[in-house]
Amino acid sequence: MREEIARLMDLQVLDRQLKELELSLADVAGRVEQLRAETDKNQTELQRLTEEDQQASAARKRIEKDLAEGEARIRNKRMRLNLVRTDKELQAVTTEVESLKETNQRLESELAALNESVGVRATSIKELGEIVANGRAELAAAEKEIADRVESLKSAITTQRAERDKAADGIDRALLSRYTMLFQRRAGVAIAVVKPLAKDGKCSGCQRLLPPQLYNEIQKPKQVQIYSCPNCQRILFYEAVPQTSEE
Ligand SMILES: [Zn+2]
Known part of the structure; x- marks a missing residue:
């Protein structure tokens, strides 16, 4: 019986080495997997921000055009002010000018808010772009590095398992x-x-x-x-x- 237990002791040493090898393999593979998931996530976020940025640019162009048109209309109305003859007409044109001014003020504050968000987003895009680029480089390096390591671990595991099975052979x-x-x-x-x-x-x-x-x-x-x-x-x-x- 003592001999049987001694054989199990030897087996236990082999089994522990095997377990360690398997854990190393899982660890190495898991690290790359994590890096890949992180980079994918950042890439998706970058994509979203870029699209948002394109939409904001289009909105900005629209507002700028509306503003320019508003200015032109205000100039027109002011010129008409010189031609009005009655108080009633004066009142009407003045009201129109006021309303146009209000509209333009609103557009201007919209534009200012938009510009601010564009600035913030541009910073995020720049930062995230760098993170994604670094992540990709890191991932490529890690993949290259682990390819060899994974291979050697796999072959070590195979050898270890064969040795372990041999040691287990014949035990009750x-x-x-x-x-x-x-x-x-x-x-x-x-x-x-x-x-x-x-x-x-x-x-x-x-x-x-x-x-x-x-x-x-x-x-x-x-x-x-x-x-x-x-x-x-x-x-x-x-x-x-x-x-x-x-x-
Ligand atoms: Zn005990």
Whole structure:
């Protein structure tokens, strides 16, 4: 049994390396994915601002034209003022001039507001344009950089998995599936090491002291069954201290 558990210990080392490789791969791929999503989002916003800008330019041209026409009309009416003969006519033309002036004032303030928003937007477009350009360059560099890394990680994973499967081959199936479940649920530590009581006598997984009876059992050289930590359920492996000549 001790030998079986020792094999599981070796398997655990391989499994952890495999898991690390897989996490690195996911991390590398995820970073590029994030960069791509960010750049796409900025690109869409830039597009929207540019369209808004085009609409604002068209609106500005329209208002400027209306303003010029209004000015011309006011000039016309003023000239007519010199020709009027009656008070009634004078009153009518004056009212028309006032109304035209009001319209032009309104157009002028619309134009001012529009100009202000155009200025703000131009700044955003410029900034965002730079961000998008930088994002694209960064993305291209990252894609190039990770292409190699992804390839080497993938091949390392394949090698690692083959080695791992070889190590798992021949281990009792029930024990192997118990190990696999623990590996997943206990953050990659399915087998806990127990050091001699003189050192600490604790389960290395959860740091709890083992009950004396259990400690005695796992210490026996001929272990007949697999023991689990009563607290965290990890499979226990007693780390016997090799007898040195001095002892
Ligand atoms: Zn434990």
